Amino acid sequence: MLDASAKQRFGALPAHIAIIMDGNGRWAQSRGLPRIAGHREGAEAVRRAVEGCREMGVSYLTLFAFSSENWKRPASEVDDLMGLLRLYLRREINELARNGVRLKIIGDRSRLSNDITDLINQGEERTRHNSGLTLTIAISYGAQAEIVQAVRRIAAAHKRGEIELEEIDERLFSGYLYTSELPDPDLLIRTSGEQRLSNFMLWQAAYAELLFMDVFWPDFDKNCLQWAIDQFGARERRYGATTSA
Ligand code: IPE
Ligand code: IPE
Ligand code: MG
Numbered sequence: 001m002l003d004a005s006a007k008q009r010f011g012a013l014p015a016h017i018a019i020i021m022d023g024n025g026r027w028a029q030s031r032g033l034p035r036i037a038g039h040r041e042g043a044e045a046v047r048r049a050v051e052g053c054r055e056m057g058v059s060y061l062t063l064f065a066f067s068s069e070n071w072k073r074p075a076s077e078v079d080d081l082m083g084l085l086r087l088y089l090r091r092e093i094n095e096l097a098r099n100g101v102r103l104k105i106i107g108d109r110s111r112l113s114n115d116i117t118d119l120i121n122q123g124e125e126r127t128r129h130n131s132g133l134t135l136t137i138a139i140s141y142g143a144q145a146e147i148v149q150a151v152r153r154i155a156a157a158h159k160r161g162e163i164e165l166e167e168i169d170e171r172l173f174s175g176y177l178y179t180s181e182l183p184d185p186d187l188l189i190r191t192s193g194e195q196r197l198s199n200f201m202l203w204q205a206a207y208a209e210l211l212f213m214d215v216f217w218p219d220f221d222k223n224c225l226q227w228a229i230d231q232f233g234a235r236e237r238r239y240g241a242t243t244s245a
Pocket of ligand 2: 020021022023064065066067070194196198
């Protein structure tokens, strides 16, 4: 079970955990259920992950919920996923607000329906002064598109004479990403056994510890989170330098 002393028992606690929540469809398929059933269970796993991170004292949790490429799925599945998102935003905001969670949504909002962007704005506004866990959900998110929009805005600012070429460095660039207020992820988990990033946080994950877990997202629970944090604690991060030992 999780407890606060885990911080001492294991190595360093990751300040920022990012998760590619994959395997909902296969979870459902393996039970002879429609894919939407897997997505529904996936939403329960989100609750567990949020609660687990709060209990463990993780400061930032970022969840990949829907990619720019997921728009290519059949319209019925996209509708189901948007419906679930709507439901999640309506139902969970009170609970998140009560628990001191700060909610943030990243991604291309222009492709979302107006009622969903309204719910997102309300949720972010209601929780913006909270100082507990920062929960970031990536929706209609693609890292390449995120980088391109940053380049465009920096180029436009340069053209207006607001930025000199010499000022453009990693730090300035990071400030133009959707994640400008977040530290880079320390631990990046992907469930379902797939070992790829699928266009998630390509810039931000430069030095993240990667962990691929053989569990479908709907089965992800606090023990999985604990295990992932233990694995992270056992890793040695070098950032290109030599070992400290
Ligand atoms: C992750 O599960 C949820 C989304 C990508 C929206 P999938 O729907 O990708 O499930 P699999 O990978 O087909 O099992
Ligand atoms: C990545 O999963 C996106 C999310 C988990 C939201 P996908 O299931 O879309 O990725 P691929 O298609 O297997 O690369
Ligand atoms: Mg998948």
